[in-house]
Amino acid sequence: MIHAFSGNAAVAYAMKQINPDVVAVYPITPQTVAMERFADFVADGDVDTELIMADSEHSAMSCCIGASLAGGRVMTSTASAGLALMWEVLFVAASNRCPIIMNVMNRALSAPINIHCDHSDAMGARDSSWIQIHAENVQEAYDNIIQAVRIAEHENVRLPVMTNMDGFTLSHATERMETLEDQQVQKFISEFKAIYPLLDVDNPVTYGPLDLYDYYFEHKRQQVEAMELAYDVIKKVGQEYGKMTGRSFDMLHPFEMEDAEVAVVVLGSTSGTARVAVRAMRQKGIKVGLVKLRVFRPFPKDELREMLKGMKAVAVMDRSDSFGAFGGPVFSEVRSALLGEDVEVVNYIYGLGGRDIRQDQIEQVITDMSTVAKTGKVKSFVTYLGVR
Amino acid sequence: MSEKKKMRATIPEEEYMFPGTVDCQGCGAAYAMRLALKALGPKTMVVIPACCWSIIAGPFPTSALKMPIYHTAFETAAAVASGVKAGLSIREKEATVLAWAGDGGTFDIGVQSLSAAAERNEDFIYVCYDNEAYMNTGIQRSSATPWGAWTTTTPRKHPKDRPKKNMMEIMAAHRIPYAASATVGHPEDFVRKLKKAREIRGTRFFHVLATCPTGWRSPPELMLEVPRLAVETCVFPLYEIDNGVYSISKKPKEKLPVTEYLKVQGRFRHLTDQQIQYIQEHVDETWELLLKKEKLGRLF
Numbered sequence: 001m002i003h004a005f006s007g008n009a010a011v012a013y014a015m016k017q018i019n020p021d022v023v024a025v026y027p028i029t030p031q032t033v034a035m036e037r038f039a040d041f042v043a044d045g046d047v048d049t050e051l052i053m054a055d056s057e058h059s060a061m062s063c064c065i066g067a068s069l070a071g072g073r074v075m076t077s078t079a080s081a082g083l084a085l086m087w088e089v090l091f092v093a094a095s096n097r098c099p100i101i102m103n104v105m106n107r108a109l110s111a112p113i114n115i116h117c118d119h120s121d122a123m124g125a126r127d128s129s130w131i132q133i134h135a136e137n138v139q140e141a142y143d144n145i146i147q148a149v150r151i152a153e154h155e156n157v158r159l160p161v162m163t164n165m166d167g168f169t170l171s172h173a174t175e176r177m178e179t180l181e182d183q184q185v186q187k188f189i190s191e192f193k194a195i196y197p198l199l200d201v202d203n204p205v206t207y208g209p210l211d212l213y214d215y216y217f218e219h220k221r222q223q224v225e226a227m228e229l230a231y232d233v234i235k236k237v238g239q240e241y242g243k244m245t246g247r248s249f250d251m252l253h254p255f256e257m258e259d260a261e262v263a264v265v266v267l268g269s270t271s272g273t274a275r276v277a278v279r280a281m282r283q284k285g286i287k288v289g290l291v292k293l294r295v296f297r298p299f300p301k302d303e304l305r306e307m308l309k310g311m312k313a314v315a316v317m318d319r320s321d322s323f324g325a326f327g328g329p330v331f332s333e334v335r336s337a338l339l340g341e342d343v344e345v346v347n348y349i350y351g352l353g354g355r356d357i358r359q360d361q362i363e364q365v366i367t368d369m370s371t372v373a374k375t376g377k378v379k380s381f382v383t384y385l386g387v388r
Numbered sequence: 389m390s391e392k393k394k395m396r397a398t399i400p401e402e403e404y405m406f407p408g409t410v411d412c413q414g415c416g417a418a419y420a421m422r423l424a425l426k427a428l429g430p431k432t433m434v435v436i437p438a439c440c441w442s443i444i445a446g447p448f449p450t451s452a453l454k455m456p457i458y459h460t461a462f463e464t465a466a467a468v469a470s471g472v473k474a475g476l477s478i479r480e481k482e483a484t485v486l487a488w489a490g491d492g493g494t495f496d497i498g499v500q501s502l503s504a505a506a507e508r509n510e511d512f513i514y515v516c517y518d519n520e521a522y523m524n525t526g527i528q529r530s531s532a533t534p535w536g537a538w539t540t541t542t543p544r545k546h547p548k549d550r551p552k553k554n555m556m557e558i559m560a561a562h563r564i565p566y567a568a569s570a571t572v573g574h575p576e577d578f579v580r581k582l583k584k585a586r587e588i589r590g591t592r593f594f595h596v597l598a599t600c601p602t603g604w605r606s607p608p609e610l611m612l613e614v615p616r617l618a619v620e621t622c623v624f625p626l627y628e629i630d631n632g633v634y635s636i637s638k639k640p641k642e643k644l645p646v647t648e649y650l651k652v653q654g655r656f657r658h659l660t661d662q663q664i665q666y667i668q669e670h671v672d673e674t675w676e677l678l679l680k681k682e683k684l685g686r687l688f
């Protein structure tokens with residue numbers, strides 16, 4: 001079916017088609033519209049979901065964990081301060097291997113108060129053992145949510161998945177997009193299988209007990225392995241979903257990379273603007289390519305290295321900062337993935353608090369890269385783009 | 389010839405809030421602040437968690453208030469106010485610390501820090517302006533939303549099916565020195581109570597019904613009228629709990645049926661006669677209970 005959906009509408013629709021057992025949420029801009037729509041689906045009897053209107057995000061995520069451990073398929077949605085308030089229990093969800101699906105409408109963190117897009121919220125949760133997928137547009141946001149169910153629930157993975165989309169830029173923008181039929185979604189995600197649910201009184205289990213130096217490290221190591229196994233699962237689920245829809249899904253999405261000498265790495269909605277900039281600069285004779293990072297956790301280090309080695313210069317765009325660190329979080333990862341390669345990797349931090357990112361600014365980045373490629377000299381490794 | 393009676397204004401003329409704020413027409417929350425600052429005067433600092441007032445106070449680099457303001461995280465008003473007061477005390481500075489939160493920030497996400505501060509009897513005034521939903525994010529239900537009301541997360545087919553949390557009783561259970569209900573439709577009463585509270589030390593709590601035409605689907609010009617109807621119908625009684633003594637500030641001469649209050653607000657439009665009857669019974673019971681409490685004298 002073809003729709004004109006905002007990001008919020010697409011999220012609500014995907015959730016309706018998934019028909020999760022439990023949804024626990026708390027309102028926060030720019031996610032509220034999705035939750036209001038979903039509440040309507042519940043009231044209209046379009047879904048069988050048990051909807052919990054929690055008293056905070058900390059409680060919302062805790063409700064999700066409880067429901068997941070009890071043996072249900074569980075979803076939620078949040079943004080910004082909401083995700084930050086969940087921080088403690090994000091780790092708990094992942095460590096208890098709860099395959100919860102959470103849509104995050106990326107938004108800046110306080111203070112000062114800002115409701116617009118940047119990636120500080122998601123990046124703040126990057127070490128929590130949640131899989132992180134980022135969408136470029138509303139279509140992808142929808143597609144990612146459906147795929148997330150399969151990824152999270154895969155027996156080799158059993159980790160929660162955070163599907164990210166840029167607040168307002170996508171959450172409130174209406175786009176033409178295609179949805180699957182309800183039965184197709186149900187067939188694709190198939191029935192939820194609870195593993196060791198709390199509900200099973202005949203086989204009682206304990207979750208989250210005291211676990212000291214004798215076992216804790218091994219439990220963490222198992223999470224590491226689950227993340228490693230997730231690579232393969234994400235790829236396979238993407239291929240299967242791609243066959244069904246004719247759209248392709250991978251860890252990385254290259255554009256004009258075949259003969260590229262310099263490259264831009266970006267995630268989220270800015271990928272679209274960057275693609276236009278790349279096309280324009282190609283016409284000016286610069287051999288530039290683009291790598292869209294669709295999956296940030298697990299970080300696709302090998303593919304990225306394969307794709308970027310041999311470049312003369314790479315610009316990494318970060319929509320959040322890691323104060324006091326050497327560049328933004330995406331930069332740090334890309335740079336360390338390329339360790340030992342003879343390529344200059346530089347960082348551009350942009351768009352904090354929803355500051356617009358324009359085509360001409362990305363073109364400037366590409367011009368800079370072309371200069372680095374020619375001269376072999378980097379003027380500044382970390383540049384703040386569009387700040388006064 | 390009878391002597392001309394001079395009108396005496398009980399509401400101070402000084403203004404501490406600038407005009408031109410971006411609240412909706414007929415916003416009770418904005419008016420409530422204007423009144424509160426008139427009552428508390430210039431030596432007041434304001435702590436505001438996320439709520440409509442985050443917007444009304446104005447974006448950087450503007451401010452709607454002449455007082456110092458700290459915009460804090462949604463769940464933290466009472467904790468931050470405790471800290472601000474402690475900070476003032478070590479500097480031996482006297483000022484009223486005013487925590488100013490919505491119902492969501494008070495009844496729901498902020499209730500833990502508020503309860504803890506009240507138990508410690510922290511020295512601040514906490515005003516909850518209650519518009520009975522999360523208005524800033526677009527009218528989602530809170531635990532202050534009354535039974536039967538429409539919100540965007542309690543659609544008409546499935547309106548709120550639980551009663552409003554009784555926050556005054558929760559605060560009274562902490563045995564704080566002073567708690568009062570008020571409405572923006574009764575400015576003199578609100579100002580009088582605030583002036584009284586200013587002279588008391590310890591945790592002082594205000595529960596203020598603040599009209600929200602946007603969320604209540606009520607005509608903006610009825611900003612004063614709607615909360616007056618809430619009091620006249622006993623849906624929202626005006627009372628104080630002063631050191632454990634309950635006293636009702638306004639007893640309606642003739643208690644109006646709840647329909648008078650409900651019918652001016654679109655958020656109750658879908659209610660059936662039976663549902664309205666249910667609300668009436670609940671209101672009657674709660675009112676009777678309050679009358680009894682008032683008779684009992686000191687309760688703590």
Ligand SMILES: Cc1ncc(C[n+]2csc(CCOP(=O)(O)OP(=O)(O)O)c2C)c(N)n1
Nearest residue numbers: 081438439440462490491492493522523524
């Ligand atoms: C931790 C956190 N969760 C959610 C939000 C989003 N949020 C901001 S204001 C608000 C609603 C406030 O409701 P209330 O306290 O009743 O004040 P009102 O908006 O009605 O004035 C919400 C949910 C937030 N800022 N922080």
Ligand code: SF4
Nearest residue numbers: 411412415440523600
């Ligand atoms: S939504 Fe309601 S409380 Fe918020 S500014 Fe408008 S009238 Fe005031």
Ligand SMILES: [Mg+2]
Nearest residue numbers: 490491521523
């Ligand atoms: Mg409110």
